[in-house]
Amino acid sequence: MIAKHSAPMLLSIPNVRNEMGSLGVIEFKSLIDFEVKRTYFIHSIPEGSERGSHAHKALWQLMFAPSGAFKICLDDGVSFYEFKLENASQALLIPPGYWRTLRDFSSHAVCVVLASDVYDESDYIRNYDEFLKWRSS
Numbered sequence: 001m002i003a004k005h006s007a008p009m010l011l012s013i014p015n016v017r018n019e020m021g022s023l024g025v026i027e028f029k030s031l032i033d034f035e036v037k038r039t040y041f042i043h044s045i046p047e048g049s050e051r052g053s054h055a056h057k058a059l060w061q062l063m064f065a066p067s068g069a070f071k072i073c074l075d076d077g078v079s080f081y082e083f084k085l086e087n088a089s090q091a092l093l094i095p096p097g098y099w100r101t102l103r104d105f106s107s108h109a110v111c112v113v114l115a116s117d118v119y120d121e122s123d124y125i126r127n128y129d130e131f132l133k134w135r136s137s
């Protein structure tokens with residue numbers, strides 16, 4: 001496992017392309033070093049929506065946009081990062097401990113998330129001041 005509080009990172013998703021289309025592969029160990037216990041996806045997103053506005057204490061996530069595009073802002077309380085996911089060849093690795101906001105969704109955008117654990121509300125921090133306190137503790 002990459003050390004806690006490591007930086008977010010864009011990873012290249014290997015795609016096998018031929019005349020019949022493209023096949024993207026995300027494999028344990030060769031691309032990500034956490035085992036995926038949950039996959040969820042966000043779709044049918046109304047124009048102007050903002051999602052996220054929370055951080056995770058222990059969860060690792062890999063996020064990508066197989067369709068459409070959106071922006072992800074990450075904040076560790078000191079540094080700010082902005083990424084745009086807009087194709088099936090790039091994924092964003094989000095370590096634990098980042099406040100995230102997802103916005104500027106294009107029409108037909110789909111956000112797929114591979115997560116290191118099952119859903120657990122107690123892993124969320126949904127208040128920004130609490131997040132800053134947690135980060136600095």
Ligand code: TYD
Pocket residue numbers: 038040042051052053054119
């Ligand atoms: P949330 O993680 O807050 O989504 P977003 O950051 O995109 O706004 O989750 C939205 C709702 O969905 C919340 O009520 C919790 C629920 N949910 C689950 O039941 N299971 C899951 O795996 C996830 C990610 C969310």
